[in-house]
Amino acid sequence: MNPAKSPDVPQPPVIGKVSHHSIEMSWMNGENKSPTGPAEHRTHFSVEQMDPKTHTFSSIYIGYSTRHLVEELKSSTYYSFRLMVTRPSGECSFSPAVSVFTNREPFNGKNLHQALNRENEQELTTVLQSGVVNVDVNDKMGLTPLMVAAQKGFTSLADILVKHGADINKRDSTGKNSLMQACYSGHLDMVKYLRNCGSTWQSRDTDGCSPLHWAVDGGHLPVITFLIQDGCEVDVMDKVSLWTPLMRVSAISGNAAVACVLLQAGADVNVRDKAGKTPLMVAVLNNHVELVKLLLDSGADQHLKNEYGAGAADMAKAFGRQNIMNLLDKISMEDSNRLTSTEQFCYGDKK
Template sequence: MNTSMLTLSIELPQPPVIGKVSHHSIALSWINEDRKRQDGPPECWTSFSVEQMDTKTDTCKTIYIGYGTHHIAEGLKPSTSYSFRLRVTKPSGEGYLSPAVSVFTTREPFSGRNLHQAVNREDVKGLTIVLQSGMVNVNVHDKMGFTPLMVAAQKGFTSLVEILVKHGADINMRDSAGKDSLMLACYAGHLETVKYLRQCGASWQSQDMDGCTPLHWAVDGGHQPVITYMIQEGCEVDVRDKVSLWTPLMHVSAISGDAAVASILLQAGADVNVRDKAGKTPLMVAVLNNHEELVKLLLDSGADHHIKNEYGAGAADMAKAFERENIMNLLE
């Protein structure tokens, strides 16, 4: 009995040797003790097959058959246990089966998608883990062209903004339209985020593709606390964009008509009679957009309704052309 057991142990091949393991593959190798016989015809060669075992169903499938001494199992799931055994078939037809060997695939490596998911979920712990792995560029863009810092700034996740900046996030990076993180935070009205980005060196003078500055974007968003803070911190009130030469006050006249926002700008010294590329004033633009309350505020703040644009039309002419009787009464 002992002799039989000894013979069996000698005949049993060693299990496959585990080589490089990734999240989707496992390298396997083994020794061909009959390599010298492969100088002869194939029918004299020892063949090998690798079987992958499924412990749940107690079944196995053959993933390799041949005369080689290595194979890479691919298409595997990350963080999953796999078992393999080697079947050795001698030229005589005798077959021997090795014991099984088990190994776990590694976890899937972190990607930019993981980084953006952590930001969108406001997951401080998850974000920190991804960044500390060193696998992902902190400035990686998402499908919309936003970096993680841009997303965090737009959402007002100041704690995440701090983490990203400390891990090297570039506060000056821009999206396809030229907007940086400060502009996004200003437009969304996240005062604490705006303050932090300023502490990190973000500039009030930065411009997007159209030449709009953070103040233009804060005005478009209508966020009075942010606008007030920006002005207190020395932000230029009458800065112009590059397309129409509009100041932030012109933006109010054209877009929102928000008299409260316009009042902050005027009190800070905004030029009520500034003229754009076509010679229009904030008053003319407010008239064209039927912002009655803003028209009244501009007139009370010294707007000159006698000014003409480059085509010789004034605010009253525009009100008349669009039959804005309520505004015509104010102008008279």
């Protein structure tokens, strides 16, 4: 049988609810006969917390209440407390110390994205299996974990996310989905994986751009080739400027190798945008000399005019594109010579 404790030694605080950042505690007030009476007739209490480095105690609460909530604590950390009781007589006594271990902080979206960015499959799985984190939670850039995986080419992590319910059709603020992210970043394995999961080439962002538009912007030939072989429409237009992927090449990168793949797949070399411009005109405006040559060799018509009546030669002259002007003049002269040769062949010398 345990010996009774001395009435002069208070019991330690009774620990109530413990979270990752707070601890509830209470204590008995049996000695306080008049808890609401005059202060001189009341027992008051002080909750003291121990400093783990110095092992000294300091007060975190002083008053007449018999309960206290300690907040702003660290998760997964030991804390020690004791109770000092001061009776109306002025006599003070201390309780034994009581130690408490705060809970681990609940998983959240930040933990999920951190696991993904560390490419840690086990950590990612642990967070998802906790059941408290939305698999499609956005990071501060508005991207879901699957979008980030698509950008980085983390195919095995993408598979974990999809198996835990990630939405392959989720879009960011500009309307790009994970497939577009993978196409732009050039991760062919990821592109194939998302296609197998049901992602479609018909998806569009807020400007009406397709996955092929984004693959072309990224300049990744294997991805572009796969998209075309997989049935992606090569002359798909956005809904803002009516630009096809070939027009995007003319306007942005000027990448002749990308343009060559598109042209070999049947891209319309003389397609017109909303303002009546052709890929040739746009390439001239952006001084993409190699692309201009490729487009001309592929049948681009330099005599076409935009809605303001200006053609490729007019634009080259207006912006002082001398190399391009020389190229256009050369093509015009060759066309003229071919016409003269044809006339001589058909009609002979009339002199």
